[in-house]
Amino acid sequence: MGRLLTVTGLSTEFRTERGVVKAVDNVSYHVDESEIIGLVGESGCGKSVSQLSIMRLIPDPPGRVVAGTAVFDGVDLLQFKRDSSEICEIRGNKMSMVFQEPMTSLNPAMTIGRQMAEVMLVHMNIDKNEARERAENMLMQVGIPDPGKRLDDYPHQLSGGMRQRVMVGMSMLCDPKMIIADEATTALDATIQAQLLELMYEMVNKYHTALIMVTHNLGIVARYAHRINVMYAGRIIESGTVKAIWANPMHPYTEGLLSCVPKLGEKLLSIKGMPPSLINRPPTCAFLSRCRYRNSGCFSEPARELTHVEGQHSTACNRRLEAAGL
Amino acid sequence: MINYIIQRVVHAVIIIVLVSLAVFLLIRMLPGDPIEIIVSQNTLASYGPEYYDQLAHEYGLDRPVMIQFVDWFGNIIRGEFGNSILHNFNIGEQIKDRLTVTLLLGLTAFVISFIVGPLLGIISAIRRGTWIDNLVTVVANIGITAPTFWIGILLIYFVGLKAGLLPLYGYTLPWTDLGLSIRQSIMPIIVIALSPIASSARQMRSSVLEVLNEDYVRTAWAKGLKEKAVIYKHVMKNSLMPVITLQGTMLRQIIGGQVVVETVFVIPGLGKMMVDAFLSNDYPVVQAVTLVMTIVVVISSLVVDFLYGWIDPRIQYE
Ligand SMILES: Nc1ncnc2c1ncn2[C@@H]1O[C@H](COP(=O)(O)OP(=O)(O)O)[C@@H](O)[C@H]1O
Ligand SMILES: [Mg+2]
Numbered sequence: 308m309g310r311l312l313t314v315t316g317l318s319t320e321f322r323t324e325r326g327v328v329k330a331v332d333n334v335s336y337h338v339d340e341s342e343i344i345g346l347v348g349e350s351g352c353g354k355s356v357s358q359l360s361i362m363r364l365i366p367d368p369p370g371r372v373v374a375g376t377a378v379f380d381g382v383d384l385l386q387f388k389r390d391s392s393e394i395c396e397i398r399g400n401k402m403s404m405v406f407q408e409p410m411t412s413l414n415p416a417m418t419i420g421r422q423m424a425e426v427m428l429v430h431m432n433i434d435k436n437e438a439r440e441r442a443e444n445m446l447m448q449v450g451i452p453d454p455g456k457r458l459d460d461y462p463h464q465l466s467g468g469m470r471q472r473v474m475v476g477m478s479m480l481c482d483p484k485m486i487i488a489d490e491a492t493t494a495l496d497a498t499i500q501a502q503l504l505e506l507m508y509e510m511v512n513k514y515h516t517a518l519i520m521v522t523h524n525l526g527i528v529a530r531y532a533h534r535i536n537v538m539y540a541g542r543i544i545e546s547g548t549v550k551a552i553w554a555n556p557m558h559p560y561t562e563g564l565l566s567c568v569p570k571l572g573e574k575l576l577s578i579k580g581m582p583p584s585l586i587n588r589p590p591t592c593a594f595l596s597r598c599r600y601r602n603s604g605c606f607s608e609p610a611r612e613l614t615h616v617e618g619q620h621s622t623a624c625n626r627r628l629e630a631a632g633l
Numbered sequence: 634m635i636n637y638i639i640q641r642v643v644h645a646v647i648i649i650v651l652v653s654l655a656v657f658l659l660i661r662m663l664p665g666d667p668i669e670i671i672v673s674q675n676t677l678a679s680y681g682p683e684y685y686d687q688l689a690h691e692y693g694l695d696r697p698v699m700i701q702f703v704d705w706f707g708n709i710i711r712g713e714f715g716n717s718i719l720h721n722f723n724i725g726e727q728i729k730d731r732l733t734v735t736l737l738l739g740l741t742a743f744v745i746s747f748i749v750g751p752l753l754g755i756i757s758a759i760r761r762g763t764w765i766d767n768l769v770t771v772v773a774n775i776g777i778t779a780p781t782f783w784i785g786i787l788l789i790y791f792v793g794l795k796a797g798l799l800p801l802y803g804y805t806l807p808w809t810d811l812g813l814s815i816r817q818s819i820m821p822i823i824v825i826a827l828s829p830i831a832s833s834a835r836q837m838r839s840s841v842l843e844v845l846n847e848d849y850v851r852t853a854w855a856k857g858l859k860e861k862a863v864i865y866k867h868v869m870k871n872s873l874m875p876v877i878t879l880q881g882t883m884l885r886q887i888i889g890g891q892v893v894v895e896t897v898f899v900i901p902g903l904g905k906m907m908v909d910a911f912l913s914n915d916y917p918v919v920q921a922v923t924l925v926m927t928i929v930v931v932i933s934s935l936v937v938d939f940l941y942g943w944i945d946p947r948i949q950y951e
Contacts, residue, residue, distance in 0.1 A: 334872065364854055390859070395859055396857065397857070398854070398856065399856035399858075400857055403855065403856075404763035404855045407856075411847065411849060412849055412851075413852065413868050414871070415849070415945075416871050416947070417866070425866070426856040426857065429858060429862070451786050461946040463948070471684035574827060
């Protein structure tokens with residue numbers, strides 16, 4: 308499997324009235340071809356911003372990518388302006404995105420068929436009729452009954468689950484190399500969520516598409532992903548294979564997340580305490596105030612960067628790195 | 634859908650009858666009546682009160698008001714508007730000519746304001762904070778706050794009198810003399826359309842700014858559309874919706890504005906006819922003109938409603 312995406316030192320800021328929010332701070336990761344990567348963390352930790360940054364979809368103002376490179380399929384996406392034709396050619400074509408909000412992510416004044424056809428007409432050299440045929444075929448693949456009729460429906464005529472199926476189908480229309488699913492199932496109820504995850508998994512397997520699954524629920528990712536990146540307060544603080552992380556979480560935050568995974572029928576728990584403000588953050592570990600394992604060293608040492616420990620496993624926990632002699 | 638249309642049409646008819654009745658009653662409550670004017674105009678011959686009664690009887694004005702109303706309305710349904718009491722012209726014919734003038738001016742002003750207003754709104758929203766946005770905002774505020782007649786008089790004074798660029802007053806039908814018709818229409822149309830343009834531009838600006846933050850616009854970007862396509866295909870139609878609901882009000886504003894503008898620019902339209910008739914208490918003329926104006930307003934509101942339903946698929950007619 309070749310390397311598809313390499314993100315290095317990505318930092319994104321928002322200039323607000325209260326100060327500069329460092330939403331994403333020096334984040335590096337990679338995705339291989341047809342690999343499924345989980346990006347996990349509590350809400351507000353910068354998952355969406357990091358993904359929108361590489362898609363060049365951060366609204367500017369107030370946001371700005373201030374540093375980093377994101378080499379996708381051989382080109383650095385971060386060199387392009389938000390509305391440059393180079394990035395427009397990649398978006399929706401080689402790299403597409405499914406968003407969290409099924410109810411509001413489709414244009415209410417345009418039929419499903421036209422919204423699906425649109426993305427093909429932009430990127431592929433086909434006519435309207437063929438685009439419509441392909442859209443119908445895709446609706447069938449994502450399990451929408453009576454796809455020919457649904458093409459002429461408006462979004463409000465479909466349920467949330469159906470709309471998200473449309474979004475998944477739409478993201479696959481141009482046969483992308485990578486899909487980013489940003490909490491694509493979070494807003495749906497449990498059964499529908501499971502069906503949709505299964506569907507996405509099937510689809511990316513069938514077309515050998517890489518998938519970044521963004522979620523705050525480690526349980527979801529563990530079932531489908533190959534590797535996991537755990538994000539906290541704008542940084543990746545642990546990275547590794549699902550197996551390694553499940554067996555041996557190397558950051559107290561990851562451990563906390565694991566203990567939050569709901570058993571069947573339980574409600575999602577949460578870690579005690581609040582994530583820190585992303586404005587004027589201190590140099591020490593951001594998880595410090597919530598950590599069970601902290602010692603006096605944690606209060607004085609600056610937080611370390613994500614550091615490789617063993618196999619594919621990396622952590623940013625000062626204590627774990629110290630214990631490993633790194 | 635059919636039910637909805639029938640329901641709306643029934644409503645429209647009820648409104649028309651009620652407005653006619655109200656005007657019918659109100660004008661009779663106001664001091665003065667047309668017979669008095671006829672009598673006072675004939676001061677040379679000193680007529681007595683018998684003459685007043687005789688005239689009132691001749692025009693049927695001595696009957697109970699409700700009977701007069703039913704009688705009048707019956708005639709209207711048969712298409713007979715009757716004659717002016719004071720000037721004896723045929724009201725129906727007069728209205729036909731004047732309605733043409735008023736509709737020509739009003740519709741042109743409406744179409745222009747519906748195109749220019751939203752366009753200015755989009756531009757100023759997309760170029761938010763630039764000089765063009767500031768300019769539009771200032772002009773819009775002037776357009777909304779400045780009284781119609783004042784702008785009309787300013788234009789007549791500066792553009793017409795001082796600069797001599799355009800004719801000061803009057804109106805010619807386009808099929809009589811197109812060039813003159815256009816030159817005579819420019820100032821009145823500017824004056825009529827200014828306030829609707831300003832309101833539509835303001836509404837459109839805020840509406841576009843709102844829509845730009847919608848999730849489906851982000852989806853459009855994520856599909857790889859260029860800025861033009863995002864704005865044209867996804868932002869425009871959705872931002873137009875609240876602007877279209879506003880158009881009913883805009884139409885009423887335009888028709889109201891025309892009453893003033895036709896008076897200021899001495900244009901032989903329905904608005905001027907109404908003012909003249911009101912001033913002289915010419916009952917049948919006042920009644921007929923208000924009836925026609927009401928019908929115009931009601932029909933245009935209907936059109937705006939259907940337009941809205943056509944553009945927003947979520948609206949269901951039930
Ligand atoms: N438009 C914005 N303006 C200011 N701050 C923002 C904006 N968008 C996101 N942020 C900040 O960036 C941080 C990360 O947000 P996000 O990536 O959406 O979190 P999540 O992990 O839940 O997806 C949050 O703290 C949020 O306050
Ligand atoms: Mg998010």
